Amino acid sequence: MNSPMPAVAVAGAADFSLDALERQALVAQQRRSSIVIALRIFIFVAVLGLWEAATSIGWVDPFFFGRPSGVARQIYEWATEGTSQGSLWLQMLVTLEETVLGFLIGSAAGIVCGIALGRNRFLADVFSVYIKIANSIPRVVLGSIFIISLGLGMASKVALAVVMVFFVVFANAFQGVREADRAMIANAQILGASQWQLTTSVVIPSAMSWILASLHVSFGFALVGAVVGEFLGSKQGIGLLISTAQGAFNANGVFAAMIILALMALVAEYAITGIENRLVKWKPAPLNEPGT
Amino acid sequence: MSAALVPGRNDTPAIEITSVTRRFLTPEGKFNTAMRDFSLTVDRGEFVCVVGPTGCGKSTTLNLVTGLIRPSAGQVRVMGKSVVEIDRRVGFVFQSDALFPWRSVLANVAAGPCYRGVPKAEAYERAHRWIERVGLAAYESLYPHQLSGGMRKRVALAQTFINEPEILLLDEPFSALDVQTRTVMQDELLRLWSGTRASVVFVTHDLEEAVAMADRVVVLTASPATVKTVHRIDLPRPRVMSEIRYEPAFVEIARRIWADLREEVQIGQRSALAVA
Numbered sequence: 416m417n418s419p420m421p422a423v424a425v426a427g428a429a430d431f432s433l434d435a436l437e438r439q440a441l442v443a444q445q446r447r448s449s450i451v452i453a454l455r456i457f458i459f460v461a462v463l464g465l466w467e468a469a470t471s472i473g474w475v476d477p478f479f480f481g482r483p484s485g486v487a488r489q490i491y492e493w494a495t496e497g498t499s500q501g502s503l504w505l506q507m508l509v510t511l512e513e514t515v516l517g518f519l520i521g522s523a524a525g526i527v528c529g530i531a532l533g534r535n536r537f538l539a540d541v542f543s544v545y546i547k548i549a550n551s552i553p554r555v556v557l558g559s560i561f562i563i564s565l566g567l568g569m570a571s572k573v574a575l576a577v578v579m580v581f582f583v584v585f586a587n588a589f590q591g592v593r594e595a596d597r598a599m600i601a602n603a604q605i606l607g608a609s610q611w612q613l614t615t616s617v618v619i620p621s622a623m624s625w626i627l628a629s630l631h632v633s634f635g636f637a638l639v640g641a642v643v644g645e646f647l648g649s650k651q652g653i654g655l656l657i658s659t660a661q662g663a664f665n666a667n668g669v670f671a672a673m674i675i676l677a678l679m680a681l682v683a684e685y686a687i688t689g690i691e692n693r694l695v696k697w698k699p700a701p702l703n704e705p706g707t
Numbered sequence: 708m709s710a711a712l713v714p715g716r717n718d719t720p721a722i723e724i725t726s727v728t729r730r731f732l733t734p735e736g737k738f739n740t741a742m743r744d745f746s747l748t749v750d751r752g753e754f755v756c757v758v759g760p761t762g763c764g765k766s767t768t769l770n771l772v773t774g775l776i777r778p779s780a781g782q783v784r785v786m787g788k789s790v791v792e793i794d795r796r797v798g799f800v801f802q803s804d805a806l807f808p809w810r811s812v813l814a815n816v817a818a819g820p821c822y823r824g825v826p827k828a829e830a831y832e833r834a835h836r837w838i839e840r841v842g843l844a845a846y847e848s849l850y851p852h853q854l855s856g857g858m859r860k861r862v863a864l865a866q867t868f869i870n871e872p873e874i875l876l877l878d879e880p881f882s883a884l885d886v887q888t889r890t891v892m893q894d895e896l897l898r899l900w901s902g903t904r905a906s907v908v909f910v911t912h913d914l915e916e917a918v919a920m921a922d923r924v925v926v927l928t929a930s931p932a933t934v935k936t937v938h939r940i941d942l943p944r945p946r947v948m949s950e951i952r953y954e955p956a957f958v959e960i961a962r963r964i965w966a967d968l969r970e971e972v973q974i975g976q977r978s979a980l981a982v983a
Binding site for chain 1: 773775793795797798799801802803804805806807808809810811818819822823850852866867870
């Protein structure tokens with residue numbers, strides 16, 4: 416502060432040390448992320464190894480609990496030789512189709528109803544009690560009704576997936592609409608927005624993060640709906656594969672089908688995250704705290 | 708520039724609030740009176756500041772003029788016409804951040820004309836010019852969260868002014884800003900306003916801000932709000948915010964109004980304590 420000369424010198428020194436600090440931080444960050452990855456692999460290998468070892472030593476009976484090598488062999492067999500119901504790809508495709516259809520229909524209906532009720536206090540007051548009742552029913556049980564009424568085909572599974580998805584998305588869309596900022600709505604109204612413009616350009620975008628959050632969860636629910644539907648009665652699909660494996664006391668088969676389902680859910684999760692990132696690019700990016 | 712300056716059309720005031728009472732129904736089923744027998748007239752092209760103790764119903768005054776809420780008794784007229792819906796000639800700047808966070812600066816400013824049916828290309832062209840006018844040309848494509856508080860207020864001003872409001876309502880617009888930014892924004896507002904000569908009602912709790920900007924300062928009583936006193940501010944325009952507060956005339960007026968306001972602030976605090 417006394418004279419400009421030392422100030423410049425200090426600034427230069429600060430720049431230099433800042434550079435070094437940045438390099439240090441980068442190295443620390445890289446080291447941390449490689450430790451994280453190494454630990455992840457270690458845990459994976461350890462758990463599978465323990466399981467495999469326990470079944471070969473005889474602590475655990477592989478007949479009841481399967482074994483990793485058996486599960487891998489089962490998946491390989493299904494993939495190369497096909498399952499008892501036809502090719503594995505067809506089974507995956509059937510389940511995926513039911514899930515995606517149920518997910519799309521259920522979430523579209525949930526979004527529309529949630530926004531409609533969220534925007535209309537009177538309708539919300541009238542229907543809220545029924546929604547609470549419907550929400551408290553264990554909806555998986557409806558699967559039996561759908562099998563009876565819609566048959567063993569795809570329709571009954573889609574219907575169950577729709578019911579599973581609808582309420583989750585509905586509740587979130589409704590809440591999102593209710594949480595829309597009042598000043599923002601008043602602002603749009605005074606700027607000249609009609610009721611319709613208000614809904615499409617303010618209410619829906621501000622409910623979007625709520626809706627997207629529910630979509631993450633509800634794809635999983637759609638998958639549960641489809642698989643349980645297949646389980647209850649069907650001619651195709653991964654759920655039937657599980658049910659068949661169960662009937663044959665094939666524990667490896669159940670685990671193999673489970674892993675296939677998990678992979679499908681993971682892929683869908685990535686896709687939804689990708690869509691979400693495109694839709695909410697206006698949001699502030701989270702600040703990266705240096706690893707502690 | 709606007710119709711307000713055409714002679715012969717200045718006969719009806721821009722805003723007439725006549726013996727308005729406004730009650731709210733509380734969740735407990737009791738009526739809470741926010742304003743009682745409230746009367747205020749704002750002439751065309753006039754800049755009126757409304758000051759009063761916190762929670763006295765200053766914002767209610769503005770909401771009555773927009774048509775977002777209705778009076779329980781009495782009448783509100785805008786340009787001689789009774790207010791039944793949101794008037795297109797009214798512009799409103801909010802205290803909180805009312806920008807649309809998912810729209811870029813350009814799209815935020817263009818929102819008004821787009822809502823009002825102006826073709827998109829023209830709306831964006833006009834928005835572009837207004838963004839230049841508030842000095843944000845370089846930030847057009849950014850989103851609100853990427854801007855500072857002062858810059859967001861500039862966007863809000865452009866968003867309001869692009870609709871060329873004849874009546875401009877501001878609800879403590881700069882209260883969230885730091886003191887330096889606030890002074891800059893006050894100058895900015897006066898500059899934009901002098902280009903339109905709209906009638907302004909500016910609600911604030913900052914007495915100095917009110918005296919520095921207004922043609923008239925209206926002091927409200929503690930809740931329920933009525934007009935306590937009205938003070939005419941005869942300081943010459945154009946005014947420079949960073950300098951005006953050191954002028955003897957300014958200090959004298961501010962002291963006189965503060966004497967009025969202080970009583971009401973004390974009453975307001977006593978009743979707030981009694982409630983708590």
